[in-house]
Amino acid sequence: MRIELEKRPDVSKLYAFVSPLLALVLTLVFGAIMFAMLGKDPAEALDAFFVEPLLEVWSLHELAIKAAPLILIAVGLAVCYRSNNWNIGAEGQFTIGAITGSYLPIVFYDWHSPLVLPLMLILGALGGALFAAIPALLKAHFNTNEILTSLMLVYIAQLFLDWLIRGAWRDPKGFNFPVSRDFAPEAVLPAIWEESGRAHWAFIFAIIAAIGVWFMLRYTLKGFEIVVLGQSERAGRFAGFSSKKMIWFSFLFSGALAGLAGIAEVSGSIGHLQPAISPGYGFTAIIVAFLGRLNPLGIIASGLVLALTYLGGEAAQLSLGVSDKVTRVFQGLLLFFVLSCDTLIYYKIRIVWARLRGGAA
Amino acid sequence: MSIFEAILLTVITASTPLVIAALGELVAERSGVLNLGVEGMMIMGAVAAFAGAQMSGSPYVGIVCGIAAGALFSLLFAFLTLTLVANQVATGLALTLLGLGASGMLGEAYVSVPGIRLGEIVIPGLSDLPVIGHVLFRQDLIFYLSIALVVGVSWFLFRSRAGLKLRAIGDSHGSAHALGIQVIRTRYLAVMFGGACAGLAGAQLSLVYTPQWAENMSAGRGWITLALVVFASWRPWRVLAGGYLFGAVTILQLHAQAFGLGIPSQFLSMLPYAATIVVLIIISHNRRTTLINTPASLGKAFVPER
Numbered sequence: 001m002r003i004e005l006e007k008r009p010d011v012s013k014l015y016a017f018v019s020p021l022l023a024l025v026l027t028l029v030f031g032a033i034m035f036a037m038l039g040k041d042p043a044e045a046l047d048a049f050f051v052e053p054l055l056e057v058w059s060l061h062e063l064a065i066k067a068a069p070l071i072l073i074a075v076g077l078a079v080c081y082r083s084n085n086w087n088i089g090a091e092g093q094f095t096i097g098a099i100t101g102s103y104l105p106i107v108f109y110d111w112h113s114p115l116v117l118p119l120m121l122i123l124g125a126l127g128g129a130l131f132a133a134i135p136a137l138l139k140a141h142f143n144t145n146e147i148l149t150s151l152m153l154v155y156i157a158q159l160f161l162d163w164l165i166r167g168a169w170r171d172p173k174g175f176n177f178p179v180s181r182d183f184a185p186e187a188v189l190p191a192i193w194e195e196s197g198r199a200h201w202a203f204i205f206a207i208i209a210a211i212g213v214w215f216m217l218r219y220t221l222k223g224f225e226i227v228v229l230g231q232s233e234r235a236g237r238f239a240g241f242s243s244k245k246m247i248w249f250s251f252l253f254s255g256a257l258a259g260l261a262g263i264a265e266v267s268g269s270i271g272h273l274q275p276a277i278s279p280g281y282g283f284t285a286i287i288v289a290f291l292g293r294l295n296p297l298g299i300i301a302s303g304l305v306l307a308l309t310y311l312g313g314e315a316a317q318l319s320l321g322v323s324d325k326v327t328r329v330f331q332g333l334l335l336f337f338v339l340s341c342d343t344l345i346y347y348k349i350r351i352v353w354a355r356l357r358g359g360a361a
Numbered sequence: 362m363s364i365f366e367a368i369l370l371t372v373i374t375a376s377t378p379l380v381i382a383a384l385g386e387l388v389a390e391r392s393g394v395l396n397l398g399v400e401g402m403m404i405m406g407a408v409a410a411f412a413g414a415q416m417s418g419s420p421y422v423g424i425v426c427g428i429a430a431g432a433l434f435s436l437l438f439a440f441l442t443l444t445l446v447a448n449q450v451a452t453g454l455a456l457t458l459l460g461l462g463a464s465g466m467l468g469e470a471y472v473s474v475p476g477i478r479l480g481e482i483v484i485p486g487l488s489d490l491p492v493i494g495h496v497l498f499r500q501d502l503i504f505y506l507s508i509a510l511v512v513g514v515s516w517f518l519f520r521s522r523a524g525l526k527l528r529a530i531g532d533s534h535g536s537a538h539a540l541g542i543q544v545i546r547t548r549y550l551a552v553m554f555g556g557a558c559a560g561l562a563g564a565q566l567s568l569v570y571t572p573q574w575a576e577n578m579s580a581g582r583g584w585i586t587l588a589l590v591v592f593a594s595w596r597p598w599r600v601l602a603g604g605y606l607f608g609a610v611t612i613l614q615l616h617a618q619a620f621g622l623g624i625p626s627q628f629l630s631m632l633p634y635a636a637t638i639v640v641l642i643i644i645s646h647n648r649r650t651t652l653i654n655t656p657a658s659l660g661k662a663f664v665p666e667r
C-alpha cells in the first residue's frame with residue numbers, strides 16, 4: 001500500500017474550513033481510544049473532559065480566563081508565522097512581560113493611583129517586546145536561527161523569574177515562600193461581570209487584538225506586506241518590502257502581545273508573582289495559531305477549544321482520577337491532526353494498493 | 362581518583378547524550394529533513410528506557426526500549442512531513458509537545474522510583490592506564506557507543522556510497538530523484554536513525570546521568586542538540602568536539618555553584634542556554650560559510666512529480 005499525493009490546481013476552500021474540524025474529530029476519537037486503554041469509560045471521560053466544563057456559568061468564566069492568554073499570544077504568533085518568522089519563545093516573552101508589568105505593584109507597593117494598572121499593562125507589553133527584540137536582532141543582523149534563540153530565552157526568562165522571586169522580590173511577610181507580595185486592589189485587572197464569575201479584562205483585550213489583527217491582515221498595506229514576504233521573500237523585495245524590517249515588526253508585535261498576556265494573567269488571575277505563572281500558554285498558543293489556520297478570527301475559536309482542554313484536564317483529574325498530563329497529550333495530538341489534515345487543502349490523497357505484475361507472486 | 366578525574370568523568374556523562382542525539386539529527390538534516398522534535402523523542406526514549414529497565418530488571422533491555430521508542434516516535438514525524446508533506450517546523454514542534462505530554466503520562470508511575478544504573482564496562486589492560494584509564498576505559502556501554510557512532514556516521518557519510526546518496530538528497534532532492542535515488546525512502550530511514558539516536562540519548566539520561574525518572578528531565582537538551590548541529594556545521598567530528606564543549610559548560614556551572622562564587626545559582630543555570638545563543642551568533646555571523654555548509658534542501662518538502 002502506498003499513499004500518493006496529487007497537487008490540487010487550486011487551494012481547496014472546502015477543506016480549508018473542514019480540515020480543523022476533521023482534526024478535532026480525529027483527536028476526540030483517539031482520545032476515546034486512549035481513555036479506553038487507561039481503563040476508563042470513553043464516553044464518560046470525554047463528557048467530563050469536553051462537555052461538563054461548558055455546563056456551568058462559573059466554568060465558562062474559567063474558560064474565558066484560560067482562553068485569553070492563548071488568543072493574545074496566538075494572534076501575535078500568527079503575524080510572525082505568516083511572515084515566515086518562527087518565534088517559538090512566546091513562553092519567555094510572557095514571563096518577562098509578567099515581570100516588567102509587576103514592577104510597579106511590587107517595588108512601588110505604596111503608590112496608589114488609578115494610573116497604576118494602565119502603566120502596568122504598558123510595561124508588560126514593553127517587556128515582552130524587548131525580550132522578543134533579542135531573537136529579532138540576532139536574526140536580522142547575525143543571521144542566527146530564531147527558533148533556537150527564542151527557545152533558549154524561555155529557559156533564561158524562567159530562571160530569571162525564579163531568581164527574582166527567591167531574592168529581591170520575595171514577600172518579606174511570606175514565611176519564606178517563593179512568592180511576591182499580593183498586588184494592591186488598584187493593581188488588579190477587574191472582572192468583566194463580577195456577579196457571575198472571575199473572567200477579567202484580558203479576554204476583552206484578546207478579542208480586540210484578534211479583530212484588530214484580522215483587520216490589519218485583510219485590509220491594510222502592512223497586512224499585505226506580511227503575507228507577501230511570508231510567501232516569497234524575493235517577491236516581497238521586488239515590491240519594495242524589507243524582510244529585515246518585517247523580522248523586527250513581527251517579533252516586537254508578537255512579543256508585546258505575549259508580554260501583555262503575561263501581566264494580564266498575573267494581575268487578573270494570580271494576584272502576585274510566583275515561580276510558575278503559566279501552564280505552558282506560550283507553547284500551547286502555537287497549537288492555537290495553527291488550529292486557527294493563522295487567521296485571527298479562527299484563533300478566537302481555537303483558543304476557546306484549547307482552553308477547554310486545560311479546563312477538561314483539571315475536571316477529569318478530579319472526577320476520573322486520570323493524570324493532568326492527559327491535557328498535554330490531547331494538545332499534542334490535536335496539533336498533529338491539524339497538520340496532517342492540512343494536506344487535504346493542497347493535495348488530493350490517493351491510496352494505491354500494491355498490484356501484482358504479470359501474475360508472478 | 363583525583364578531583365580532576367572526577368570532573369572529567371562528569372563532563373563525559375553530561376556530554377554523551379548531546380553527542381549521540383546531535384549525530385542522529387545530523388544524519389536527518391544531511392538528508393534534508395529538519396526535525397525539531399529531538400526534545401520529544403529524547404524524553405520518550407528516557408521514559409521508555411526507564412520503564413524497560415524496571416520491568417526487566419536489566420538496564421540493557423532499557424537501552425533497547427529507549428532506542429525503539431525514539432525510532433517509533435520519529436516515524437510519526439516522518440509520516441507527516443514526508444508522506445503528507447506537512448510543514449517540518451510545525452510538525453517537529455508537535456512531536457516535542459506530544460512527547461513531553463505522553464512521557465509525563467506514561468512515566469507517572471515511575472516518579473521517585475529508584476532507578477537502575479547502567480554498569481561500567483572495564484576494558485582489561487587499558488583501564489589500568491593512569492588518568493585516561495579511569496576516565497575513558499571504565500565507562501558504560503552508551504559512552505562507547507557514542508564514540509563508535511561518531512566514527513561510524515563519519516565513515517558512512519563521507520566514505521560510503523549510501524552516504525553519498527544521502528548527502529546528494531540533502532543538497533538537491535530534485536536532482537537526486539532524477540538520478541533514480543529513492544528520496545522519500547532514504548529520508549524515512551534518516552529520520553528514524555535520528556529518532557533512534559535521540560532515544561538512546563534519552564536512555565543515557567534515565568539510566569546513567571540521573572538513574573531515575575522525572576518529568577521534563579531532558580530540560581531543553583534536545584534543543585541544545587539542534588544548536589550543536591549548526592555549531593558543528595553538519596560534521597560528525599565537530600559534533601563530538603561541540604558536545605564536549607557544551608557538556609563542560611553544564612558541569613562548570615554545577616561546580617561553580619558548589620564553590621559558592623556569590624553568583625546566584627539561577628544565573629549559573631542559565632549558562633548552557635546562554636552559551637548556546639552565543640555559539641549560534643558566532644557560527645551564523647558569517648553568512649557565506651553557513652550557506653556552504655547547510656544542506657541546500659534542508660527543511661524543504663519534496664513531492665515527486667507523477
